[in-house]
Amino acid sequence: MPVFLSTQDADFEARFRALLGAKREDSPDVDDIVAGIIADVRARGDRAVLELTTRFDRLELTAETLRFSDAEIAAQCARVPEDERRALEQAAERIRAYHVRQMPADDMWTDPEGATLGWRWTAVAAAGLYVPGGLASYPSSVLMNAIPAKVAGVERLAICCPTPDGVVNPLVLLAARLSGVDEIYRIGGAQAIAALAYGTETIAPVDKITGPGNAFVAAAKRRVFGKVGIDMIAGPSEILVIADGDNDPDWIALDLMSQAEHDESAQSLLITTDTGFGQAVTEAVGTRLETLERRAIAGASWRDFGAVITVRDLDEAAALSNRIAPEHLELCVADPEALADKCTHAGAIFLGQWTPEAIGDYVGGPNHVLPTARSARFSSGLNVLDFLKRTTLSKMTPEALRAIGPAAEVLARSESLEAHGLSVTARLDRLNRD
Amino acid sequence: MPVFLSTQDADFEARFRALLGAKREDSPDVDDIVAGIIADVRARGDRAVLELTTRFDRLELTAETLRFSDAEIAAQCARVPEDERRALEQAAERIRAYHVRQMPADDMWTDPEGATLGWRWTAVAAAGLYVPGGLASYPSSVLMNAIPAKVAGVERLAICCPTPDGVVNPLVLLAARLSGVDEIYRIGGAQAIAALAYGTETIAPVDKITGPGNAFVAAAKRRVFGKVGIDMIAGPSEILVIADGDNDPDWIALDLMSQAEHDESAQSLLITTDTGFGQAVTEAVGTRLETLERRAIAGASWRDFGAVITVRDLDEAAALSNRIAPEHLELCVADPEALADKCTHAGAIFLGQWTPEAIGDYVGGPNHVLPTARSARFSSGLNVLDFLKRTTLSKMTPEALRAIGPAAEVLARSESLEAHGLSVTARLDRLNRD
Secondary structure, three states: OOEEEEOOOOOHHHHHHHHHHOOOOOOOOOHHHHHHHHHHHHHHOHHHHHHHHHHHHOOOOOOOOOEOOHHHHHHHHHOOOHHHHHHHHHHHHHHHHHHHOOOOOOEEEEOOOOOEEEEEEEEOOEEEEEOOOHHHOOHHHHHHHHHHHHHHOOOEEEEEOOOHHHOOOHHHHHHHHHHOOOEEEOOOHHHHHHHHHHOOOOOOOOOEEEOOOOHHHHHHHHHHEOOEEEOOOOOOOEEEEEEOOOOOHHHHHHHHHHHHOOOOOOEEEEEEOOHHHHHHHHHHHHHHHHHOOOHHHHHHHHHHHOEEEEOOOHHHHHHHHHHHOOOEEEEEOOOHHHHHHHOOOOOEEEEOOOOOHHHHHHOOOOOOOOOOOOHHHOOOOOOHHHHEEEEEEEEOOHHHHHHHHHHHHHHHHHOOOHHHHHHHHHHHHHHHHO | OOEEEEOOOOOHHHHHHHHHHOOOOOOOOOHHHHHHHHHHHHHHOHHHHHHHHHHHHOOOOOOOOOEOOHHHHHHHHHOOOHHHHHHHHHHHHHHHHHHHOOOOOOEEEEOOOOOEEEEEEEEOOEEEEEOOOHHHOOHHHHHHHHHHHHHHOOOEEEEEOOOHHHOOOHHHHHHHHHHOOOEEEOOOHHHHHHHHHHOOOOOOOOOEEEOOOOHHHHHHHHHHEOOEEEOOOOOOOEEEEEEOOOOOHHHHHHHHHHHHOOOOOOEEEEEEOOHHHHHHHHHHHHHHHHHOOOHHHHHHHHHHHOEEEEOOOHHHHHHHHHHHOOOEEEEEOOOHHHHHHHOOOOOEEEEOOOOOHHHHHHOOOOOOOOOOOOHHHOOOOOOHHHHEEEEEEEEOOHHHHHHHHHHHHHHHHHOOOHHHHHHHHHHHHHHHHO
16 A cells, blocks of 8 residues: 555654655666676677677677668568557657757857857767667657757767567657667667767767666666766656646546556655545555556555655645655646746646646657656756757957956966966066057 | 877877877775765764864864854955955856856747647755865855856855865855855865765755865765766866967967966867967977976976877868867967857867966856866856756646647557556546547
């Protein structure tokens, strides 16, 4: 059974803290293995990647077959049923339209001292996207990672997606094609991350790596960070639904289960102003868990990490939500916009009862790669800025240097950095001579 | 002597690669020590911090004196000479004016399907800033870290700055006061990072930690990453100057030395279209190295990591610059804007001979915390976005759900995530019944 709490309980604070602090994931320590794999790929390139693919994916490849050919991609894409193709196209279009609006503007201005200042955004030149193989091979994640990269202007976008025993997911290839991906390699694990970061004879290195993966992939991403940029290391998924009593308990139950079915470590939380409604949702969850295909996973997640919290009012709900900093926050209340204004830490907010979180996973438009494990306190979901970098620009005129150079000389002296000061002094001396 | 290269040399590519790949920093492996310190601070809070401060900084503090009192700060600030105060104020004002322009806008719109979409930026609630003590205690770095945080709207900004043997830098305190810092603690090292990340009885935990530090601080930041956000782990500083023959060799020599004097591992590079000018700069460096206060450091950096590269033309210079992805890039050429357009990977660009890099360190306005070690290929200098996070928003109407819900159902089915699909189906069923 999930935890039932009420802010009116005497021991609420202690129990809420326990819920917040619950360790939901025990990452196996694979760091030594991963360090060995990365060193091997750096030393032996393609040969190491091919041998590791034989070992882990039971698949014999050559340098020539590491990469999917255009013909193979076309053939696989042709296998996708028409309704799935159309759904993927609609999703891609909506995700693109949303992310295009995120493109930031350059700026350049001249200030009263005569200094011209500004910045310029440019795209990362090459990015790599990891796509898990097997059961967790999600075409929607391909769209969510690849489209922002291409919108940002990344010229070369490579995907690594393992195909254990040679099993290919045609939807992943179609999603890649719809997103404009340039290269697709059928390799996975730490060896794929190493190949993307350091390059091999066949795979050119990239500058940034994004995308979800298992413990080996996560450990490899941490290790290559610095050599390349990485996105966040995602933890298990979470949803918090804040609902008043005026909702269909079954809808809310399904929203909670749509996180719980991801993973036994996922967490589904309900905060409600109506104890009876909380009870009704719990019953609806029980009913749905009798028939759901993934009931074993969803049931375990709900049992171990689920919670229903009764609050006095929505202000209390918002305060708790900010302490949770949920990845997904669904606001099923009469005035969701007003409540959203008070919820300052959340990855994505879904407003009102007609916006189930699953819409955001696929076709809403916003990204579904979102900060987990309370990291919405300090980070954002994947977006075009993850594939851009800002270069600052400044240009002094002789007049501007006269106006602000002396302060630089004083501060350089106070920090005992003489050459810093002299580089200004030498120029000011010339101005004073002329 | 620095390395002299020409793109016309037969072995240029190999020697340039060697220059790019030169390992400039040997970080001592302090990870085990740091892990122990963090565990100790988590377990024993203030007591651990106080004992470690006694051990490492030879300073006896109590929970009451960990933090600078307002009276102490005021007394220390009063010691700052008038010219330094004015310089710091001018710098703070210019840095603030620049970063205010970086504040991103929220957005919200309704698309043709009736879906309302958008995003909202909110500030990190609490941030911690590490400021090194002793010789490398730079008031300018306080301004560069603290002002963007306050411009972003961070409510609580805490500084940790060790004061070994009790020696306080009044300029650091004044910089903190000018930046609007809320709390200043006289602690340092891994224990300060642990206290900021996990909190103690006296120090409340923060959500994000920025600022430079030694190997212990860097290792501690890596370790607490995930629990809190961190900024980049900075490596030794770099400058690349691209100059034609129409420059004063002494100015360029001083610009190169203003990086070299930071650190023996710093790197100063000159690319020029004019071999004779390169020679003249080298001679000017030699002359300046005879008298510079920090000649031992600057000389070692120039000797071990400096380079002068002659190119055929500025296009070649831009191509090499993009492979270097320098932290600081100075363009001392007739048309610096045209050259800047071709230099796509750089932390900060300084346009024209009247813009020595040192201006950017202090009073230009742009941030001086910039990506090192080629990471300008995928990351940006510190800016207000580092203290903000974006929450995405979506709201479906029944009509919008009718228009896009079916695609979500199809994709959920294709990914075998039944509850995802059912959360949409249940709502569409109601619409179809009504």
